Amino acid sequence: MRKETLHQPLEIIYEKVTSCPLNNRGLNFLEFAYIISGSGYYTLNDNTIFFKSKQLFMVTPNDCHGFDLHGECEFLVIRVDKSYLNEYQWKSIDHIECLLFNRSNIIGSIISDERDKKTVDSLITNLLSCIEGDALYYQDLKKHLTNAIIVLAARNISLFMPKGITSSPDKKIVDIISFIQHNIQNPSVLKIAALSERFGCSESYFSNYFKRNCGESLQEYVSSYRIRLIEHRLKYSDARINEIVSEFGFSDESHINKFFKKHKKVSLSRYRSDHLIKKNVKN
Known part of the structure; x- marks a missing residue:
């Protein structure tokens, strides 16, 4: 390229x-x-x-x-x-x-x-x-x-960004969030152990620091961010479900559907079809 x-x-x-x-x-x-x-x-x-x-x-x-x-x-x-x-x-x-x-x-x-x-x-x-x-x-x-x-x-x-983050966050938390967002398709590097090592602190300090600055836990933010990106794929792309599975590091369609249903109460295919229906009605 x-x-x-x-x-x-x-x-x-x-x-x-x-x-x-x-x-x-x-x-x-x-x-x-x-x-x-x-x-x-x-x-x-x-x-x-x-x-x-x-x-x-x-x-x-x-x-x-x-x-x-x-x-x-x-x-x-x-x-x-x-x-x-x-x-x-x-x-x-x-x-x-x-x-x-x-x-x-x-x-x-x-x-x-x-x-x-x-x-x-x-x-x-x-x-x-x-x-x-x-x-x-x-x-x-x-x-x-x-x-x-x-x-x-x-x-x-x-x-x-995390819902509870301040309007003027310090650079370290911005760097952490940027790293998470950039590596959202690679779950292994977003584990607390990997992140605390990368940013030079203990796991307990990292967890407390993230929650104090973002108003939610690391796991809550990573999950919500993944959900938003998956929603974007379903709404704005023609990517097949199995392609989304691969992109976001899930093991199979059952795994991603379980994760998605936990947050959105519907399967990926149902979410996409509902969005298309609403879009057609609006147009």
Whole structure:
């Protein structure tokens, strides 16, 4: 897989294309792709979903992605590196570069809050109006608009953080959560013994530290995070049940169904079929 390099801290690109020029690629930076118009299929780390206008996707350096376009599509692409994120004081979101750069596994649009969707669309419209401009202060304006989009992305991504975590967590707990999220398909490294060894503390200290900072136990968070990702696969991808079994390290379909039913009260196949029925009724 070819890695693409960013040559400046911030790049903003408008594209109107009928085919994606850069598929199956990796990045050494953070990329946001906003769908201005058009539709098609989006693949992230072997998971494929349908995309449409007014959706915002994020790609981290850990990801491999690509677009299969249905006709002409318009994109606004925002690319930033860690130095850009570290340059600003993000007063309400500590360690924002860690939160964003280590964010894997979200395969749908990262903006879930309805009010934030409208705000992002307005910010994109304003960003488009000044993207080619050379007027006084346009460069500063582009940075401010970009920063607002980044904050909204981080706020929506934080919905995947533990429910009881503080608004300004210390870096160590953010590192721990990022490691858990990045390795969620590898249960063996998420055991308390493995994690406490990795982060240089005893098992009892680690357990108490995690619960004190996150408001729930390690096992509760890992289980809830796995459930949310499995829900995403069922809702937004065509992955077969046996593929989801393999992806998340379960022994077989019976094992994953038992786990899923414990939390959602239905089997995976029933959950997916119920979602499709609701989606068809809504449409």
